[in-house]
Amino acid sequence: MGRTNGHSLLLLRLVTLFLFYGAHDLIVVVVVVGGEEEEPYNSAVGDPGMRRDGLRVAWEAWNFCNEVGAEAPLMGSPRGADCFDLLQDESGGSGDKVVHRVSEKDNKLSVGDPFSGEEEEKESITNVDLYAAAKEVYLGKKCEVDDDPPWQFWMIMLKNGNLDTTAALCPENGKKVGPFRPQPGRFPCFGSGCMNQPLVYHNYTALDGDKLSGGLFGTYDLDAADLEAQNVSYYAVTWEKEVGKGGWVFHHVLRTTRKYPWLMLYLRSDATQGFSGGYHYQTRGMTTIVPESPNFKVRLTLDIKKGGGAKSQFYLLDMGSCWKNSGAPCDGDVTTDVTRYSEMIINPEAEAWCRPDRLDECPPYHTFRNGTRVHRTDTARFPHAAYHVYCSPGNAEHAERPTTFCDPYSNPQPQEILQILPHPVWGEYGYPTEKGEGWIGDPRTWELDVGAMSQSLYFYQDPGTPAAKRRWTSIDVGTEIYVSEDAVAEWTLSDFDILISKRCEKSHVSLI
Numbered sequence: 053m054g055r056t057n058g059h060s061l062l063l064l065r066l067v068t069l070f071l072f073y074g075a076h077d078l079i080v081v082v083v084v085v086g087g088e089e090e091e092p093y094n095s096a097v098g099d100p101g102m103r104r105d106g107l108r109v110a111w112e113a114w115n116f117c118n119e120v121g122a123e124a125p126l127m128g129s130p131r132g133a134d135c136f137d138l139l140q141d142e143s144g145g146s147g148d149k150v151v152h153r154v155s156e157k158d159n160k161l162s163v164g165d166p167f168s169g170e171e172e173e174k175e176s177i178t179n180v181d182l183y184a185a186a187k188e189v190y191l192g193k194k195c196e197v198d199d200d201p202p203w204q205f206w207m208i209m210l211k212n213g214n215l216d217t218t219a220a221l222c223p224e225n226g227k228k229v230g231p232f233r234p235q236p237g238r239f240p241c242f243g244s245g246c247m248n249q250p251l252v253y254h255n256y257t258a259l260d261g262d263k264l265s266g267g268l269f270g271t272y273d274l275d276a277a278d279l280e281a282q283n284v285s286y287y288a289v290t291w292e293k294e295v296g297k298g299g300w301v302f303h304h305v306l307r308t309t310r311k312y313p314w315l316m317l318y319l320r321s322d323a324t325q326g327f328s329g330g331y332h333y334q335t336r337g338m339t340t341i342v343p344e345s346p347n348f349k350v351r352l353t354l355d356i357k358k359g360g361g362a363k364s365q366f367y368l369l370d371m372g373s374c375w376k377n378s379g380a381p382c383d384g385d386v387t388t389d390v391t392r393y394s395e396m397i398i399n400p401e402a403e404a405w406c407r408p409d410r411l412d413e414c415p416p417y418h419t420f421r422n423g424t425r426v427h428r429t430d431t432a433r434f435p436h437a438a439y440h441v442y443c444s445p446g447n448a449e450h451a452e453r454p455t456t457f458c459d460p461y462s463n464p465q466p467q468e469i470l471q472i473l474p475h476p477v478w479g480e481y482g483y484p485t486e487k488g489e490g491w492i493g494d495p496r497t498w499e500l501d502v503g504a505m506s507q508s509l510y511f512y513q514d515p516g517t518p519a520a521k522r523r524w525t526s527i528d529v530g531t532e533i534y535v536s537e538d539a540v541a542e543w544t545l546s547d548f549d550i551l552i553s554k555r556c557e558k559s560h561v562s563l564i
């Protein structure tokens with residue numbers, strides 16, 4: 053299963069130590085490395101490090117509660133893919149050919165259209181939300197790479213943060229609710245139709261000389277005349293790679309406006325089957341082995357060029373999982389399944405809402421790596437500045453008070469969110485320890501001990517229940533620009549990989 057990365061990890065360590073000790077102390081380095089046992093890792097993604105010429109990438113767009121609601125005119129169901137194989141020129145010349153597996157007709161499939169050669173249940177053909185889920189599975193079949201285990205694609209995720217409270221489109225903690233009065237400060241909406249899906253334009257990947265490139269772009273402004281205008285919402289993702297060399301670089305741009313002030317754009321590695329974080333339908337993706345805390349790491353290179361303003365929640369990893377408050381795994385019952393999110397916001401302008409005088413915004417306790425647990429009331433020792441905010445699931449009957457409950461409308465089911473900030477307590481896991489690290493002008497390759505970090509975090513369960521398995525079905529990077537007009541974020545992501553310690557792999561092979 054997967055591929056071995058032990059060698060490159062060891063090399064990385066060697067290089068790190070070499071830099072640390074300096075050239076004249078090389079002998080020390082050798083001793084240190086020699087004494088250390090090499091820890092073998094397997095990749096948990098289909099395309100480790102984004103290096104495969106034959107790219108597999110898909111996109112999905114979500115409304116406020118991760119559904120479709122209504123398709124944008126002429127755009128089809130908001131799922132699409134760009135998947136191709138590169139046929140090598142046998143003569144050794146420059147006649148390599150890009151052979152696409154997903155046609156324009158596939159990408160434009162719209163609710164009501166049958167999938168070719170398939171028998172679907174009638175409901176998933178006529179219901180706009182179920183149709184998008186079925187389309188993802190259909191595209192997954194076209195893109196699937198027949199490895200062992202098989203995998204489908206990276207996933208670009210777009211989300212519109214507008215909520216029309218009068219439209220009654222989103223449930224409250226998983227339960228259907230009627231319309232309620234607008235709350236403009238909390239839920240932006242310019243009026244009827246504000247929850248619309250975006251216009252999506254696709255440049256199929258093409259080969260130019262030795263360079264492969266393609267992209268996706270669009271806007272939420274359905275009447276936009278000029279996508280470059282300042283007052284028009286915009287997103288773009290382009291991908292490029294040199295044939296046979298290096299890896300794919302994904303370049304992202306996101307712009308908010310007065311009408312669309314809250315937008316999200318991520319590149320996700322989702323599980324190849326089961327649910328993925330925040331999504332309650334069968335998903336397709338790139339993660340062949342769902343990583344479980346504490347035994348995995350994530351490696352990636354992130355170069356942030358524009359931050360997206362003060363309220364850009366730029367996630368150096370956003371991870372989604374799901375378990376019930378009883379600790380049981382989720383089963384699709386949206387009234388008891390709880391989405392769990394863990395996110396580090398690396399925007400240095402993000403402040404800690406968790407403070408000694410605002411304990412309702414803090415998790416009940418912090419666990420240091422050595423296992424020492426400190427309660428949030430222990431003002432001297434609890435690292436308040438390490439937490440942006442914590443909120444309890446809306447259905448947590450025994451949440452420790454005071455607490456703030458998470459927004460009940462922005463997921464198909466209740467959610468729990470733990471957002472952390474750069475701080476020395478995360479340094480042991482390879483995360484930034486100071487504000488500004490890895491931010492604009494400071495591109496970095498991170499190797500994050502996400503498994504150990506996420507194992508140490510507080511998440512709610514009912515008292516006396518067995519600890520849930522923390523299995524992260526979605527791991528992504530990108531930004532959520534929270535209610536800001538005319539903010540622009542721009543970044544590139546490359547080298548993405550999820551690494552699972554081989555020693556622990558046996559307990560991880562079961563897929564959700």
Ligand SMILES: *[C@@H]1O[C@H](CO)[C@@H](O)[C@H](O)[C@H]1NC(C)=O
Pocket residue numbers: 255266267268269288289290
């Ligand atoms: C799409 O292709 C057009 C024409 O080549 C180009 O101008 C544009 O920058 C491309 N955009 C993306 C996002 O790939």
Ligand SMILES: *[C@@H]1O[C@H](CO)[C@@H](O)[C@H](O)[C@H]1NC(C)=O
Pocket residue numbers: 273281283284311
């Ligand atoms: C953007 O500004 C132009 C020129 O002022 C105006 O015509 C257009 O309606 C505006 N668009 C939006 C979406 O506000």
Ligand SMILES: *[C@@H]1O[C@H](CO)[C@@H](O)[C@H](O)[C@H]1NC(C)=O
Pocket residue numbers: 420421422423424
């Ligand atoms: C664990 O680490 C914390 C923070 O560094 C420290 O205050 C505490 O004394 C340590 N506990 C033990 C048992 O080493």
